[in-house]
Amino acid sequence: MTLLAASKYRWGEAILRQLFFVCAFISVLTTVIVIGILAVETSSFFEEVSVTDFLFGTEWRPLLEPKAYGILPLLGGTMLIVVGSSIVALPVGLACAVYLSEYASDRARNIIKPVLEVLAGIPTVVYGYFAISFVTPGLRLVFDDVQIFNAASAAIVVGVMVLPMVASLCDDALRSVPSSLREGAYSVGATSYEVTARVVVPAALSGIFAAFVLAVSRAIGETMAVTLAAGATPNLTLNPLESIQTMTAYIVQVSLGDTPSGGLAYKTLFAVASVLFTITLVMNLLANKVMRKYQEVYE
């Protein structure tokens, strides 16, 4: 007789292990299928439209004659939203995080954090409606020539929408700076402002940068608010007061219409989606890389 009992097969564990594997596998499989379909449909789109015309053409008119398949107006529309929302979300989000992490008392923090989370939980369609019914009339009080649907209004609400994410991620980055660093700075006669601006923020810079990249990525992919508020006019312009169309809004427009599947107009959906997907993928990879680098600095 041995001291230890013979090993026995544990059925429950084996089944659970398989179950968890299947769950993990499903998410991978979904990704692969999505990428596969995008790739197939996009390549069949490029059998009829040249890559150069698509990427560098300045007219987007896939549904009306004469047809044109240049994505730049949609890309430009998306970029207007990205730039506009970044102007709102990045500085305010960072400032909010600095306040939360460096200045706020526990009490203030306990009020502001949940409010930010509520802001993050508002459905995007509500933001879209808010843009049309509140932000656009507001803009019209200030500027002349504001079109009913305009990029600025959508950009502002997208900015407000990503603000909580920026604040929360920046707050994490600032809080991960060890307090010993703050004490070191105070010990050589620095004021709170100097400690924050010249030691803590620089030390958290890669985390802050990653937060910014994720925010931009989120703004690129944002759909509902821009569909409602920014219009449906593919328009290569730098004027945010004009109506534009983003890549996401175009996809919504065509998906909702009666475009027959299989036609060229239908395939434009996949071509646009591929561009959208590639951009957000690159942004997310970039953010991940930067995040990992900053995690290595303080361990």
Add this chain to the structure above:
Amino acid sequence: MINSENAVLEARDVTIRYGGHAAVKNVNLSIYEKKITAIIGPSGCGKSTLLRSLNRMNDFIDHVTQDGEILYRDTNLYDEGVDPVEVRLHMGMVFQRPNPFPKSIFRNVAWGPTINGLPGDINLRVERALKQAALWEEVKDRLDDSALNLSGGQQQRLCIARALAMEPEVILMDEPCSALDPVSTARIEDLLFELKQNYTIVIVTHNMQQASRVSDYTAFMESGTLIEYGDTDQVFTRPKQKRTEDYVTGRFG
């Protein structure tokens, strides 16, 4: 208690509470000019809290309240009109773990004097501080390297240089060798003897050998109370209190 010398700092009836818990209780203690004063005692006895009250470092900890006075040459550091930033220009500090800024070696030392607009050539000031901290020879050719690439012992000497560059009157050291190996520790102890000529030093340590080697005066604390304070020789060889004797002879702690 100790023969009349120049007291730079004087704690009078200092009580420090974290919320309701008193970490330091009615401590009276004088810190003498150009001497090394060691504060020893078991973990949690309040020695670091007391040290941090000397440059108002406890200001950053929530729920800390303090009674009593800390006199710096007749000015109470906790008077309403006193700017804590100003206090720290006179009291430099070195921490338990090396905490250099994630900046270059040069900028670590130059930062404090620069933001405070201290006079004179900054390059000379940095060089002088690094020399005083016995680090110059090791880093003079790579001042622009990140301070985070230095070894732990070098980082701690860099933090000492950072404090010295401010030319404070007092240097407060909170277990500066606790994260270092014996060789680095020995170098820093040697350094303390050099620094004593120009600076008043207060060092908190849990290492009794270190206290007996480097200090002129030793304060022994236990549970927030100052049990005994006197010449280091006397505290270690002829302690007046039974509890001091028990502690320094290793019977507990």
